[in-house]
Amino acid sequence: MLKGHFPLWEVFVRGRRGLDHKHIGSLHASDADQAMKSARDTYTRRQEGVSIWVVRAEDIHASQFENDASFFDPAEDKVYRHPTFYEVPEELKL
Amino acid sequence: MVDVMSFTDEQCQFDAIIEAEEKIEPRDWMPEKYRLNLVRQMSQHAHSEVVGQLPEGNWIGRAPTLRRKAILLAKVQDEAGHGLYLYSAAETLGVSREEMMNDLLIGKAKYASIFNYPTLTWADVGAIGWLVDGAAIVNQISLCRTSYGPYARAMVKICKEESFHMRQGYEIMQVLAEGAAAQKAMAQDALNRWWWPTLMMFGPHDSESANSQQSMKWKIKRQSNDELRQKFVDQTVKQADHLGLAIPDQDLKWNEERGHYDFGPIDWEEFARVVKGGGLCNDARLEARRKANNEGQWVKDALMAYAEKHSRSDVDQVA
Ligand SMILES: [Fe+2]
Numbered sequence: 001m002l003k004g005h006f007p008l009w010e011v012f013v014r015g016r017r018g019l020d021h022k023h024i025g026s027l028h029a030s031d032a033d034q035a036m037k038s039a040r041d042t043y044t045r046r047q048e049g050v051s052i053w054v055v056r057a058e059d060i061h062a063s064q065f066e067n068d069a070s071f072f073d074p075a076e077d078k079v080y081r082h083p084t085f086y087e088v089p090e091e092l093k094l
Numbered sequence: 095m096v097d098v099m100s101f102t103d104e105q106c107q108f109d110a111i112i113e114a115e116e117k118i119e120p121r122d123w124m125p126e127k128y129r130l131n132l133v134r135q136m137s138q139h140a141h142s143e144v145v146g147q148l149p150e151g152n153w154i155g156r157a158p159t160l161r162r163k164a165i166l167l168a169k170v171q172d173e174a175g176h177g178l179y180l181y182s183a184a185e186t187l188g189v190s191r192e193e194m195m196n197d198l199l200i201g202k203a204k205y206a207s208i209f210n211y212p213t214l215t216w217a218d219v220g221a222i223g224w225l226v227d228g229a230a231i232v233n234q235i236s237l238c239r240t241s242y243g244p245y246a247r248a249m250v251k252i253c254k255e256e257s258f259h260m261r262q263g264y265e266i267m268q269v270l271a272e273g274a275a276a277q278k279a280m281a282q283d284a285l286n287r288w289w290w291p292t293l294m295m296f297g298p299h300d301s302e303s304a305n306s307q308q309s310m311k312w313k314i315k316r317q318s319n320d321e322l323r324q325k326f327v328d329q330t331v332k333q334a335d336h337l338g339l340a341i342p343d344q345d346l347k348w349n350e351e352r353g354h355y356d357f358g359p360i361d362w363e364e365f366a367r368v369v370k371g372g373g374l375c376n377d378a379r380l381e382a383r384r385k386a387n388n389e390g391q392w393v394k395d396a397l398m399a400y401a402e403k404h405s406r407s408d409v410d411q412v413a
C-alpha cells in the first residue's frame with residue numbers, strides 16, 4: 001500500500017432489529033475504529049441504522065463477473081426446485 | 095417487597111425489546127437461560143434437518159423415475175442446506191459447530207424423533223413430504239416470528255424452500271392414490287404408519303410441557319404445541335379426503351362448536367420410547383452420521399493441508 005493512502009472498507013448497515021445487515025457503500029479509513037466512526041458519520045446521519053459492520057475490502061472474495069454464467073449454471077435447469085412445478089389442487093393450500 | 099436489585103438495566107432493556115415484538119440480535123445482552131434455551135432448540139432443529147436426510151436418502155437410488163429421483167435429490171439437498179443455515183444461526187450464540195456436531199454424534203443431543211421410523215416403501219417418501227414436511231412448515235411458519243433475529247431470518251428462508259417439499263410429497267401420494275389398487279393400498283399403508291408419529295412431532299401437550307411455557311414468555315416459541323398440532327390436523331383432513339385416503343383415527347371428527355377437528359389420544363409411551371432411543375432406526379441414524387463423519391475426515395484434512403500449503407507459498411512469493 002502507498003504511504004499516506006487509507007485502505008478501503010466496505011460498510012454494512014442493519015436498518016432495524018430483525019433485518020440483515022445490508023451493503024450500503026464503502027469508505028477509506030486508517031483502521032477499524034476510524035472506519036466505524038466514518039461509517040456512522042457518512043451513512044447513518046439520519047438514523048438509517050442500529051448496527052454497522054465494517055470489513056476491509058481486500059478481505060472480501062467476490063465471484064468473477066465473466067465466469068458468473070457458468071458458475072451459477074447448475075441451478076438453471078432445476079425447475080423442480082420451485083413449488084409451481086407441481087400440479088396439486090390450489091384449494092388444498094399445499 | 096419487590097427486589098429491585100434483581101432487575102438490572104440490561105434485563106429491563108431485554109424485556110422491553112421482547113415486549114415491543116422486536117428482535118434480539120447477536121451482540122445484545124440476553125439472559126443466560128434465554129441463550130441456552132435457544133442453543134438447545136436451534137441445534138436440535140439443525141440436527142433434525144441433517145438426520146432428516148436419511149429416511150428419504152434411503153430411496154434416492156430406487157426412485158421409480160428419473161424425474162422423481164432428481165426431485166428427491168433436490169429435496170434432500172435442501173434439507174442439508176437447512177441444517178447449515180440453522181447451525182450458522184446457532185453459532186451467533188457463541189456455541190461452536192464442533193460442539194454441536196459432537197453432541198449429536200455421542201447421542202447427547204436430540205433431533206426430531208420422527209426420523210427414527212423406517213421408510214419401507216416408495217409411498218413413505220410421499221407421506222414424508224406431505225405429512226412430515228407439512229407439519230414442519232406449520233411449526234416453522236410460526237417460528238418466523240421468534241424473538242431471536244438470526245433464527246427468525248433462517249426460518250423465513252427455510253419456509254420459502256419448504257413449499258416444494260410438501261407439494262412433491264403430495265403429488266407422489268396423488269399418483270399412487272389414483273393408480274392401481276395395490277398402489278392405493280401402499281399409499282394408505284404409508285399414511286397409517288406416518289400419521290401418529292407426525293402428530294407427535296409437535297411435542298407433548300401444553301399441560302405437560304414446562305419448557306415450552308418459558309419459551310412462550312421469551313417469545314422464542316409463538317404458538318403452543320397443541321395449537322400448532324390442531325392447525326396441522328385441520329388443514330390435513332381435506333388433503334387426505336381429496337386423495338380418497340382415510341386418516342387412521344376413529345375419533346377424528348369435525349367439532350362445530352370448537353370450529354376444529356377433534357382427534358383421538360396420542361400414544362405418548364411410544365413417543366417417550368422412541369425419544370429415549372427405542373425406535374426402529376435410532377441406532378442406524380446415529381451410526382450413519384458417525385460413519386459420514388469418520389469417512390469424510392480425510393477430505394477435510396486434505397483440504398486444510400492444501401489451504402495451509404498455499405498460504406505458505408503465498409508468503410514465500412512475497413518474501
Ligand atoms: Fe427442512
Ligand SMILES: [Fe+2]
Pocket residue numbers: 173227230256259
Ligand atoms: Fe423439508
